[in-house]
Every structure is written in structure tokens, then in C-alpha cells.
Amino acid sequence: MSILVVGSVAFDSVETPFGQVENVLGGSATYFATSASFFTDVNLVAVVGDDFPEEHLEFLRSRNIDLRGLTRTSGKTFHWKGKYGYDLNEAQTLETHLNVFESFRPEIPPEYADAEYLILANIDPDLQLEVLNQVKTPRVVACDTMNFWIASKSESLKKVIQRADFFIINEGEARQLSGESNLVKAARKILDFGAKTLIIKRGEYGVLMFRSSVFAAPAYPLEEVFDPTGAGDTFAGGFMGYLASTGDLSDDGLRRAIVFGSVMASFNVEDFSLNRLKSLQHREIEERYRNFKNLTHFQGLPLSK
């Protein structure tokens, strides 16, 4: 099954302790879509300005990402500038220029209206609701958000959450949204808001998935973490991409999808922008999945006497 991704395509300027880049390809939908494209076909809905170079479009097309929903308007493309210290878990935003993204009203092309797998990347929750109203009967909806919308649009956000099969946020956002410092209490509260499954991203500490059961996956221990930008979106892309490719929504299927998402994120942080994903091979994904298994495996106890 193909996936529909709605979100931002952007230029990023990023500084980490290990280097810096200017105006490279970024944006939540870009990371989502590229990561998911390793598992299934992807349809992208986003907006760019007339400064967006053909080279990036070429790259997205080379990943079999359908760009009929990518609008090009006059003006500049969304530009984010950020910086990371040695604590790579926390980005400091230096500049945000929404540019053409400011007036983005996602219009879902009619040929995408039957999408079964939908990813709502981090955009205004009111726009996320508009997308949900344009997609007829999605089988699986995943959505992300950010601290800004939790603070400013919590009512709209809660409506989105009620329609989400997978609500995917980071640890700080889960605490902010729930008003609970304990993460298990926070998760319980957010599930009460109506999300069917809550996935909490914890950066270098991995991922927790809360539903009727709880699943914990570590992050892959890497000797070189170059740039964490897009790691969360890459995770979600791998997660949803794997689900869409198998259609397996059992607990076992979701756990495997979490690990594939973690695998994708672990590659993405090894280089700036989408550079690592550009060279990534399927056999590398499978190999790292196996390494994840070895990283976390331990033997159970024999059944109780």
C-alpha cells in the first residue's frame, strides 16, 4: 500500500559540534517520505518556493516519491536554521522563515483521496484536520506535532489525536501535553485523549510505544552522531513505511515497525541532511535490524514451576 505524507519541505542550515551546512534539503515531509520510500510508494503533499532546485526534485523522484501533490508557488521555500551542542538531543532554533509555508493550505489531489496510510507531519493542527477531511477512509493515520501547537492550539490538536492511530511525539512534548512529569502517567493521559497508540521518541534513549502493551526499543549506539536533524521524521517514515508494506497491524507487526523506524533514524543521524539516506542500501537496513535484535535480545525464564 502506498503512503500519503503531508508536511513541510524546507531548506535547513545546521550547525553541530562536528560541522555545519547551509541551505541543504530538509523538512519533516522530506525526511518522512524518503525514509518511507525504502519500504513502499509514497505520495507527497507539500509546498516549495520558486527557489527550490530541480536537483532536489530529481532526488525525490529517484526514490519513487510521487510529486503531483507538491505545489510550487512564487516566493521562497521554508528555511530553518538551528544549532546543536554536544547534547545532541536538543536543537536550538536560530531562525525560522516560513516563507511560502506560511500560507500553505494542503490540497489533496483527487487521486490521493483514497489513501489508506496517511502521515500528518508537524503542521498546524487545523490543517491536519483539513487533510483528514479530504482523505476519505484512511486505514491508518499517524500524526506528529510540536511544542508550539501544544501551547497554542491544544483543542484542535486533541481533535487530531482522537483520529490518530499513531500519535508520535517526543518525550518533552508528551510531558507538556499531559502536564505529567512521569512518562507512564503522561502516556496514560494522552491515550485517554483518544490516540489508539502513542509513540514517544527519546532521541539517543530510543522509543517507547504505549497501547494495551508497552514496548521499549533503545536507540542504536553509534560512535558518530553527526546531525540529529530529521531523526524523528525518519523514524516515523520507516515505521509507517514498514506497516504499509506489510499491512500487519498486530502487536508483533508494530514492534517490528518500531525497530525498522529506529534503524532508519540511526542511519539518518550519521550525516547532514538526507545524505546518508541517499546512499543507503536495503541490505544495510536488514543488517542493522539484525544488529538491533542482537543488541536487545536476552533469554526468557523457563515457565514458573
Next chain:
Amino acid sequence: MSILVVGSVAFDSVETPFGQVENVLGGSATYFATSASFFTDVNLVAVVGDDFPEEHLEFLRSRNIDLRGLTRTSGKTFHWKGKYGYDLNEAQTLETHLNVFESFRPEIPPEYADAEYLILANIDPDLQLEVLNQVKTPRVVACDTMNFWIASKSESLKKVIQRADFFIINEGEARQLSGESNLVKAARKILDFGAKTLIIKRGEYGVLMFRSSVFAAPAYPLEEVFDPTGAGDTFAGGFMGYLASTGDLSDDGLRRAIVFGSVMASFNVEDFSLNRLKSLQHREIEERYRNFKNLTHFQGLPLSK
């Protein structure tokens, strides 16, 4: 096999967002020994003052902890006072009164000199070396330390590390000791110092074990974390206790021991002092081990085509 534990027995006064206690039983060796006592016999070497009440000795004896190595001297027992905010990973020390612990020179009773499993809790590295010289041919040595010794006695500490099978420290200490912010690089460097296996404790984020392979265990997600004091020592006690009870030092055996350590720590944080361990039953330990398995389990991929 029995375990020999050398460290501190203390009074703690602790404040957390959920309550506070004054002059309760604490100390690294107390947590280590009590936790390990669920798996094997324990011999304790430590010092207390003449203010140490019979009630605590009774408790330790009730856990089958041999107290022939517990010296009672005139003066007051070591007293630590600390406080935790909502971020329960980080204790703020308010007061440290070493008292009789200041002149503690561990003397290993001759009947313990053949100990095969030795835990050197967090004390002056020079004293850890003295203990190592008194124990003839330990099969397994685990040792802990703290930021203060890393800063002030790094040369002695490195000698201890060279003789340690298991060097067990927290994340911040690993970064401090290695001078590396990346944890994998930090681990590699510390293994180069001569530790055979490095275990890094990450509080609510679980544990990483580095040796020829890497193993990651999450912390058990708890809705009520009451007081993290002693969690690391309780972890190490469960880890070593399980190893000593089975004698299995294979990679599989170590991984199981890490999970048993994590299980013990997860109980300990549910109440102040050693209160939760006082009521803990073996069937609860086994049940939580199984829950850990369920928390982390995912299916592997079929073998590569």
C-alpha cells in the same frame, strides 16, 4: 557462591517531590547486599557508629547477610542528605557527614579472603585496591565509583579498573572519566583502560553493557517512581547476585543478570529507603523479569535470502 560486598552503610535523609524521610537506612553496601541477598549468600564489610540501631542489623541478618565484617566504632554513622526534583535522574547532595566512615579501612575477615565474587562499592579507589590485595583469587570483581574520585584519584581508579571484570558507572561518570561526549566512544576508551566489561547506568533510560558485544536494556516503565536513592547499587546487587548464584559468565548469562539487576532496581525506586525490598517476594521478581521480556521482545528477520 557467596558474594563479598565492601562499601558504606549509612543513614539517609531524602526529599523527593513525593515526600521525605529522615535518618532512614541507606548506604551503597546496604543496597548492594540486600539486593544480592535475593539470589545468594552475602558477606558484608563496612563500618557503622554506635548510634546504629539493632533493628537495622536485625533486618540485614533476616536477609541472611553475614555481618562478621561489619565493624561498629564509637562515633556517628555516615549520614547523607539529598534532594531530587521532578527530574529524578539527578540527586542534589545537601549534606555529607562521613563520620566513622572517614577513617574506614576495610579489613577483610580471614574467612572471607577466599571470596570468589567481590563487589567494591563506591569508596576511595585506594581502599578498593587495599581490598583487592586482601582477597586472594576472586573469580569476579565488580566495582563502582563516583565523580569525586574520577576528579581527584584517577590514577588509583585506573588501577582498580584494570582489575575489574565489571566496571559499573553512570552515564555522566563515563563521559567525565573518558573525556568523550559520545557514549560509544566513551565506552571504548574505558574498555581500553582495562575493564573487561563496562556497564553504564542511565537511570530511567536503562542500562548499556559494553564488551565484545553491546547489550541495551531499558528501565522498567513505572507509574510511581518514589525515590531513586540506591537504584544503581540495587541494580549492581541483583546483577552480581544472579551471576554468583548461577556461575554463568557467558554473554547470555550476563544479559540475564543485567535484566535481573534492572528488575531489582525497578522495585527499589517504588518506595523510600529499602522499604520495597523489605516486602519483596521471589515470585514478584520472576513476574517482572517476564514483563521485561515482553517489554523488549520483537521478532527477528528471517535469514537473508
